Each structure stands twice: as structure tokens, then as C-alpha cells.
Amino acid sequence: MEMVHTIQTRITKCLGIRYPFFQGAMAWITGWEIAAAVSNAGGLGTIASAILKPDEIVDEIRQIKQATTNPFAVNIPIRLTGSKEAVEVAIAEKVPVVVTSTGDPAIYTEKLHNAGIMVFHVAFSLEMVSRCNDAKVDAVIIMGSEAGGNLGPEELTTMVLVPQAVQKTRLPVVAAGGIGDGKGFLAALALGAEGIQMGTRILATRECTVHARYKEAVLRARDTDTTVTGRSTGLEFRVLKNSLSQKVLEMERAGKDREEIDSVSIGGLRRAAEEGDVENGSVMMGQISGMISDILTVKELFEKIMINASQRVSEISRFF
Numbered sequence: 461m462e463m464v465h466t467i468q469t470r471i472t473k474c475l476g477i478r479y480p481f482f483q484g485a486m487a488w489i490t491g492w493e494i495a496a497a498v499s500n501a502g503g504l505g506t507i508a509s510a511i512l513k514p515d516e517i518v519d520e521i522r523q524i525k526q527a528t529t530n531p532f533a534v535n536i537p538i539r540l541t542g543s544k545e546a547v548e549v550a551i552a553e554k555v556p557v558v559v560t561s562t563g564d565p566a567i568y569t570e571k572l573h574n575a576g577i578m579v580f581h582v583a584f585s586l587e588m589v590s591r592c593n594d595a596k597v598d599a600v601i602i603m604g605s606e607a608g609g610n611l612g613p614e615e616l617t618t619m620v621l622v623p624q625a626v627q628k629t630r631l632p633v634v635a636a637g638g639i640g641d642g643k644g645f646l647a648a649l650a651l652g653a654e655g656i657q658m659g660t661r662i663l664a665t666r667e668c669t670v671h672a673r674y675k676e677a678v679l680r681a682r683d684t685d686t687t688v689t690g691r692s693t694g695l696e697f698r699v700l701k702n703s704l705s706q707k708v709l710e711m712e713r714a715g716k717d718r719e720e721i722d723s724v725s726i727g728g729l730r731r732a733a734e735e736g737d738v739e740n741g742s743v744m745m746g747q748i749s750g751m752i753s754d755i756l757t758v759k760e761l762f763e764k765i766m767i768n769a770s771q772r773v774s775e776i777s778r779f780f
């Protein structure tokens with residue numbers, strides 16, 4: 461008989477979903493297909509809008525509405541040009557949730573709330589948590605620097621940031637960065653979070669449409685295989701160590717300016733995600749890649765996380 465594990469936090473309750481598991485938006489990668497798979501498996505799927513034109517965002521939203529009746533989110537990085545149009549689209553298409561990132565949550569939250577849309581904001585620091593309080597978002601996603609993709613300049617870790625964020629806000633906190641299994645989920649709950657967001661672990665799922673060579677690179681990666689580029693230019697990204705990241709780091713050490721560095725890295729994520737060029741592309745992934753060794757369906761992944769987390773609870777209790 462299948463064991464049914466259930467869990468309730470403010471995150472599952474406010475969304476009416478089975479598991480407090482968010483799929484992080486990943487530009488060039490997470491379209492409606494993976495987002496629908498996640499929402500159908502009981503989590504919250506997210507469409508990345510970062511590189512899409514307004515009509516493409518409309519198309520993604522209409523597709524996901526055909527594929528799931530469960531809640532889903534659209535990610536809108538505030539700082540990108542085009543965020544205003546993306547917000548208009550989200551309102552016109554009546555999406556249930558918008559996850560805003562990289563920017564001030566005060567800018568769009570009230571407008572989205574007035575349209576009946578729930579707003580979650582991604583924060584890298586306590587200063588941003590305060591702004592989330594002021595903007596009255598519905599939940600804060602705390603992202604530590606173990607994560608893949610764009611990092612906060614201070615590179616605070618999930619371990620230290622989540623409990624401090626929980627102290628600083630009454631809003632539900634979702635932990636992101638370095639989480640991909642039951643142990644990580646349980647640790648996030650222990651730190652006071654009420655949900656988790658995963659990016660890298662989701663790359664290695666059957667339903668993820670990223671190029672197969674990108675998935676293989678996640679499986680192959682070991683503990684020391686990621687690095688951070690962009691520290692000299694203020695645009696920090698955690699990526700796989702490869703020819704491109706080596707070249708960028710050499711340019712940074714040589715004091716090259718942002719324009720020159722951009723000229724070699726531009727289009728890097730597309731090259732990796734769509735063409736599968738894992739040597740000359742920007743293969744963004746987090747440190748948790750060192751622990752990922754199998755491709756699962758999203759449903760299998762979520763069930764495994766739930767089973768392992770509850771087993772771990774009983775294993776830990778013997779220490780007390």
C-alpha cells in the first residue's frame with residue numbers, strides 16, 4: 461500500500477496545494493511544461509518570464525492553464541526592462557501568483573494585490589526582508605548563495621539567512637538555495653521556513669525541457685564543481701566550472717570592464733540550455749548538484765522528499 465505523507469504549513473494553506481515545494485523560475489528553461497508538471501504533482505510551478513516578450517508570456521500562461529487546474533506562478537524580475545509589461549500581462553491573464561525577484565517589492569505588489577494576485581518576493585538579505593514587510597507581500601522566498609543562477613552580492617548562505625529572516629518577519633518564509641532532498645527540506649523546516657524552493661534539483665527531472673547535456677552536467681557535478689562569476693562587476697552568478705567560466709574569471713582578474721566581459725558571456729545560458737553547449741555556455745547550477753545523481757519524475761521527487769524527511773525525523777529524535 462502506498463504511504464501517503466501529508467504536511468500543512470501556511471504555504472500549503474494559502475495556496476491550497478499538497479506540498480510546500482516551489483519550482484524556482486529558471487530563465488530559458490522553465491516554461492509551462494515543467495511548471496505544469498510541478499503544479500500537477502502538488503507543488504507550485506513557476507514560468508520564468510525573464511527572456512520572454514509579452515505575447516510569449518501570454519502564450520505560456522494560456523498553455524499552462526490547459527495543462528493544470530492547480531495554482532501556478534509567473535516570475536517577474538523587477539529590475540529587467542519589460543517587467544512593467546510582464547505585470548500587465550499577469551494581471552490581464554489573471555495568474556494566481558507572481559514571484560517577483562531582483563528589485564524593490566514596493567513597485568508592483570499593491571497593483572498585483574488589487575488584481576487579486578498573490579505576491580511572493582525573492583530576498584537575498586535582511587534589508588530586502590524588511591522591504592517585503594513594508595510592501596506587504598504574501599510570503600518571502602529567502603535565497604542563499606549555495607543556489608544556482610543570480611546571487612545576492614553579499615553571498616549569505618541559506619543556513620544563516622533563513623533563521624534571521626524568520627525572526628524579522630511574520631510572513632511565511634520559503635527557503636531556497638542548496639535544497640534538493642528530504643534532509644534539506646527538514647533542515648529548512650528546522651530553521652523556521654514553511655516551504656522550500658528548488659532550482660538545480662528540478663533541472664534533473666524527467667519533465668524538465670532543458671537540453672540533455674545540461675542534465676548530464678548536473679548529474680556529473682561534484683562538490684567543488686561550481687564557481688561564482690561576476691563578483692567584480694556586481695552581477696554574481698553561480699555556474700559550473702567550464703571553459704566559459706574560466707575565461708570570464710580570467711578577464712575579471714585582469715580587471716576587464718563589464719562590457720568586455722559581457723561580450724563573451726552574452727547568450728551563455730541559452731547556449732547551454734537550448735544547444736547543450738556545456739563547455740562554452742553558462743551552465744548555471746547550485747552546489748546541491750554534487751548530491752544529485754538521478755533523473756526522477758517530479759512526482760517521484762516530491763514523494764521521495766516527503767518519505768525521506770519523515771524517516772529522518774524519527775532518526776534524529778533518538779538523539780534527544
Ligand SMILES: Cc1cc2nc3c(=O)[nH]c(=O)nc-3n(C[C@H](O)[C@H](O)[C@H](O)COP(=O)(O)O)c2cc1C
Nearest residue numbers: 484485486487561607608609637638659660744746
Ligand atoms: C539556470 C538557472 C536560472 C535561474 N533563473 C532565475 C530567474 O529567471 N528568476 C529567478 O527569480 N531566479 C532564477 N534562478 C534561481 C532559482 O529560481 C532558484 O531560486 C534557485 O535555483 C534555488 O537554488 P538551488 O539551485 O540551489 O535549488 C535561476 C537558477 C538557475 C539554476
